[in-house]
Amino acid sequence: MHLLRIALASLANRRFTALLTVFAIALSMCLLLAVERVRHEARASFASTISGTDLIVGARSGSVNLLLYSVFRIGNATNNIRWDSFRHFAEHPQVKWAIPLSLGDSHRGYRVLGTSTAYFEHYRFARDRQLQLAEGRPFDSDPFEVVLGAEVAEALHYRLGAELVLAHGVADISLLKHDDKPFTVVGILARTGTPVDRTLHISLGGMQALHLDWQSGMPARGSARISAERARTLDLQPEAITAVLLGLNSKIATFSVQRAINEFRGEPLLAILPGVALQELWSLMGTAERALFVVSLFVVLTGLIGMLTAILTSLNERRREMAILRSLGARPWHIGGLLVLEASALALAGLLLGLLLLYLGIAVAQAPVQAYYGLYLPLNAPTPYEWSLLGAILAAALLMGGVPAWRAYRQSLADGLSIRL
Template identity: 55%
Template sequence: MLKIALRSLLHRRLTVCLTLLTIALSVLLLVGVERLRTEARQSFANTVSGTDLIVGARTGSVQLLLYSVFRVGSATNNIGWDSYQALAKDRRVAWTVPVSLGDSHHGFAVLGTTPDYFRHLRYADNRPLQLASGQVFSRTHDAVLGAQVARKLGYQLGQKIVLTHGSGEGALSEHSDQPFTIVGILAPTGTPVDDTVHVSLDGLTAIHEGWESGSASLLASSGVLAADESRAIPPPSSITAFYVGLKSRTGLFGYQRSVNQYPDETLMAILPGVALSELWQLMRIAEQALQFVAAFVLVIGLLGMLTALLTGLNERRREMAILRSVGARTWQIFALVMGETALLLISGIALGMGLLYALLFACRPILRQVYSLNIGIAAPSLLEWLMLGLTLAVGLIISAIPAWRAYRLSLADGLSPH
């Protein structure tokens, strides 16, 4: 019966190929959406690693996470430098990394920080930032570029860049009197670090001297404050936020409460992992919509297979009758149709998974470079295996309809002309 089933499928190879392709594309979309959803969530979770708290002006936890980590949106208020220093000296704190945002360069965010940023910031499984070339900034007007900034703008070490005051549509004025020199380019991380221009806090403070009103004053535009490495730079008056690493996790909630109840300013401290979970919950509707569309496409693919089987069965009534006439039993006819369908389903699922891995292998560099999304090429997860098993089971249940019809065909019906 297996040989007969294989010969029958080969005889109907055009219809079989189209059915296989339909099943394969359905499986590709179903499992592909699940793989992208899982990897995107993992990529979100990998953005910040090893940072216990993020402190900023009091606002929503998701908003603080978005502008301090993902460079999306802007802060409602800044943190005074004196407040930052007081909180950084707490006995429970092991390290802090101040960050100052607000400027841009050709649409990329500019982040002012200290060398501790490259020492303490972690991503993925506690992996440190690494330089692809050059070194960390050591002078006032040095800049370290993220991998995507350097790639998209074609920058090399030693080039001069000019920062733009503000971001978005309001970023019209340039700090052309104080250009920065590229001294380092970071290795790709698959996080917002790749799309960031990193400069020192001193450098960011220096270019904003004379810009207190939001635009260049006569002092700034005259060139008196032009780049001068020997000039003493005062500390910044404020920063956007700062990252905190604690000596012990047992002091986490105590320090968070101290920040939230800080008397001099209205501040808040958030746990990055909790805020990331809240952010993902906001995206859950879109996630569920993608899963629904993928499942719906799979159902359409299986219904297409059912249509092809029923249509083919109508053309095979004489074949079934001949099999009956040479001794095939009704249950064998039923098993023949079910066996053919099982072969179609298994082959279609295998083809779909093969196409998925081929696409992942081909598109992985593009996803990493364009969307900063690292998609792992790994064996199917337990959930993906369950989805494939459910696809096979549903397909076999659907195929019982044409198998039952073949079972019901009689010898006389197959041999009688209509």
């Protein structure tokens, strides 16, 4: 206890340097824990981009490619699915619901998704959360109605009742536009933090109406053009779609339905389990995740080296202090223990301040981060893994404190009271 009081008094005497050292350790610790929480929640959010869907069905390709274009709106399908194939599996006795997806068009860089009203009823994300409308309603019988994702509406400043023109293809700038068939905004979805926010949703009939008079990727000319009014009177059942999301009556039937789809003789199809494909995709990004963790560890190491530098720098100035302590009966190991206690006190204060900064940061940023990025950062106690990180860093601080302690131990044996200033 005497050594601890002396160590604290010594740090108080050098309070400015000590506070800077504590703050440096606190910032590095806060960064490390923040990175860990963001990594964990990003992984959980990534895994819950789609929730409650048992199978994703598309043209036969790779599982990651199918996941990317059907869920994340990245890339393009290798082929389409015939409408009769979709109906065949939508009516399968083990299928509870089916959501058709049709991709291919865009609007100012944002993807357009043709789907049915089952999308708003059954699509789930983030641990079984349902899509909610912030304004308006889902599209209805009129094929030229669109429901915007939150990011689309905010970035392009669209409101209910606004008219917009879709473009053919997915380029940011397209010269081929469906300007003869404008769409009216009837709904805006609440923010989800998923690719839904960056998507414009129209009905399958609307997607079909856009391409009634298109051939080989080009619009018809003159009298062959079909107006929006005439398109409303025609049969707008699609001939093909891009992908299907399936929900089953029983999880037990997942593999049997998947096998039936993969072995379907009508056309080459692929059915994937979203969770398995998500893990496969996440593993491809594991290098960047680990690199971020290593960078944050080096930041913590920099903070600890700063502590070591501060103690070593003050050591020469404190040689008379050590000599006086020796004259009062302190043994060399007392001197070494004093330096170790100082390093421990600095590191412990840095850890506590780092935790405080972390929780303050989470409290301030929790709502906007969840709203804009879909990441929920919980204000809970450190996890066992985080405690192990804190313990490892405290142990590293004790080891680093052993360096100045050893030097002080050696000097105190040689100096006595004969030090020359």
